[in-house]
Amino acid sequence: MYSGLKHSSCSQYINEKHYSLDEVQMLTDHRRRESVQRYASVQLDAKRRLLEGKEEISY
Numbered sequence: 001m002y003s004g005l006k007h008s009s010c011s012q013y014i015n016e017k018h019y020s021l022d023e024v025q026m027l028t029d030h031r032r033r034e035s036v037q038r039y040a041s042v043q044l045d046a047k048r049r050l051l052e053g054k055e056e057i058s059y
Contacts (some may be wrong), residue, residue, distance in 0.1 A: 010040035
């Protein structure tokens, strides 16, 4: 259950609040960025906006 909550929280920060992976890493106290990537699934709409240049990519 813990990883499910962590996954949904990270996904919500990225997909609904539009936080970057680095911001989510700071909020959730992950040590490695790769850990955040494992939990945070970016929705198709967010990917489309990035590809169309409608959003900046923040690192």
